[in-house]
Amino acid sequence: MTTAVVEERHSYLDAPYGVAAWLLTKDHKRIAMLYLISITVFFAVGGLFATGVRIELLTPKGDMMSADTYNKLFTLHGVVMIFFFLIPSIPATLGNFLIPIMCGAKDLAFPRINLLSWYLYIIGGLLAVGVIAGGGLDTGWTFYTPYSTSSSNTNVSLAGLAAFIAGFSSILTGFNFIVTIHRMRAPGLTWFRLPLFVWAHYATSLVMILGTPVIAITLTLMIAERTLGLAVFDPRIGGDPVLFQHLFWFYSHPAVYIMILPGMGVVSELVAAVSRKSIFGYGFVAFSSLAIAILGFLVWGHHLFVSSQSIYAGFVFSIITMLVAVPSAVKTFNWAATMYKGSVTWESPTYWVIGFMGLFLIGGLTGLFLATMGLDIHLTDTYFVVAHFHYIMVGGAIMGFLGGLHFWWPKMTGKMYPEAMGKASAILVFVGFNFTFFPQFVLGYMGMPRRYYAYPEEWQVLNVMSTLGASVLGIGYMLTFLYLVWSLFKGKVAPANPWGATGLEWETSSPPPTFNFDHDPVVNGPAYDYKPARGVHVGR
């Protein structure tokens, strides 16, 4: 490419100018950046709680803090990370930024509702800060009754309200995506020409719409029971606490698909770009996103295997849980097949994506262990479960988020980050992550329960390894934060298409103008239209 002449150009970042112009914006790209800043803050808060947990677990006895404090630390770690970081992360940042552009549209269908969703997120977040400042929460992020409704002395209702509002924020994001993808695609952009990132977010949005309201009503019932005495789960008047679990997990299981599907969408994009090849089996990958979203609603009972749920219902949930692994496996095979005989370059996004694939594989496979009812009886509520979901949510979703953040950073900010740092932090995160969580599989297998602050002496080595790994992981995240922020001030100016990737987003400037395109895009070809170099055959 010819040297870029740095001219005075106006992008969405500086036009119009001023704080009010940002806080009252209707531009999906600005809203994405507002979200990016907010979720980073909550990630740090959630990380601090995790630090507290891991420091206590350095020693076998509960000696650094009281059990009550420990309960609050792991509870708040979960609540903050799930509701205020993971659920919004990719959709509200990368999704908000890219979906309209990838559809060739000027904005999402409902820009003001998009802004409303951010404000609701902030309100929910402030309430969460209120919970933290007001003495915390100790029910576990799962809020199980009857403890949450009858016994806990912490800010249960406020926390429930915070999660309710954050959930409503995610509903508004999801419904915006669905309408945009259905009704605002550019001429020529048929469904099967859409990037897989869009398919993934469409599936995620379906889950947001259909699942989130159920946790909203569940939290409402919990708050009503706790504050108004309108009891529905109380066994003393004939209620069933397990009904709470059914209603809670009806959302919370699909919620984990809200957290991973967008990451899978990111991986599809990155794999195609770094392999310079169309995704193998595009149709299968697209439909697998939908299959995961739909099947994900049919498996919630696997969280209730030991709750006194009927074992006959357990059989059904167990079998369907095995089935839901299939579409995820389809994706993993297809990504690998894409890279095979692709023209793979080892750029920083490649590192993040390979990290995702390896860690997601382990996380997904260990899910099958837990889906097997007989085995789950021994593994449930142990560190095996903790390791399983962290492999998916941190090894998978967060690596996917960071990989996507790196890949689209030049587009969103107009700056390049130092490539060597991008690779270094990916490696640090990968290594630190494995040292943190692999020992937890072993601990769980040996029987160490989750949510306990003390454990038998013989498990200390593994716990210390886990905490050391967490330190490395934390350093990796902090390094990423530092050089990304550094790049905003000192990074090289980014060209329109630094990775040489295909996609509508790379056809506009870095960063894009407020209305995304200088011309109205028309799409004529498939999504990943990589031309083979020098006549070399690179696949279908």
Add this chain to the structure above:
Amino acid sequence: MADSHPSTALGAGAAAHPKLQHHFYNMDQQLEASILGMWIFLVTEIMFFGGLFMAYIVYRTAYPDGWASSSQLLNVYLGGANTLVLICSSVTMALAVRSAQVGSRRGQIVNLMLTMLFGTTFLVVKYFEYAEKFHHGLVPGALWNPQHELADGTLVALALPSGSQIFFSLYFIMTGIHALHMVVGLALMAIILWMAWKGRFSPQYYGPIEVSGLYWHFVDIVWIFLFPLLYLLGFHLGQGH
């Protein structure tokens, strides 16, 4: 996909309608998007109330006698009247939207006001129903003290089978949340009424009144299910008081 990709043309010689938002090609696309969007929101409402109906199914199955006896204590005539009131409000709402579609400002205003009148009537009746429950100690929690009112007005204790307190919890929560939705609906209608008064709607632009109507009808549909499920459950056992 063969489903209509909205034409990107505004129409020969047409200037953009002042209400056309910048990211839509034309008013048709904008209206379609709004209707689709409101329906997706209503799907979330279906699932929101759905959780309550799930609890209803579980406990009614578990306590059929307690629930039938408790349901007897609800006033079928007030509940039935309220059902008819909401149906009337739905018809006037539909007529209000139709008035906008044919450009009748008067029709919009009259029908919207009638809709709001019916909605308010519903809430007033609800208030009297709730007051009666409090009077008879049928409020779960600290105030739970079921009583039966004799002909001369004195109250005597009433023994209810198990599951009754849960019935009344769900009664209050389900009708209460429904009533909250009605209040929001009335606020929406007030805004729409103001817009109609100002002559904002026309056959080319009536999106807001249409989607507000969708919300209103939905709230009516919830009540269509609540009435038989809560009030008629024990009707064949007589009306107890």
Add this chain to the structure above:
Amino acid sequence: MSSAHITPVRTYVAVFGALFVLTIVTAVVAYFDLKFMNTFVALTIACTKATLVVWYFMGVRYNTPLTKVVVVAGFFWLLILFGLGMSDYLTRPWLGVPGR
């Protein structure tokens, strides 16, 4: 907007009449003890009323196929919650454990 369908007033009145009548019917039927048929009739009538409101008052009859799919999907999703959820409650007694 030229492509909108404008429902005639008499359609609305007819639907209103039907809803009115069905409400009376559901209350009258509930007055009699028909055992399990009470619930079945009540739900059938409620579903019919809801369908009339959705189809005519909300205008879904004249909406796009996509909107129709959204409506159906919403109600269908509830069945998943009810069905799989009740699969637990209804099969708990099968274990033959005393007291359960």
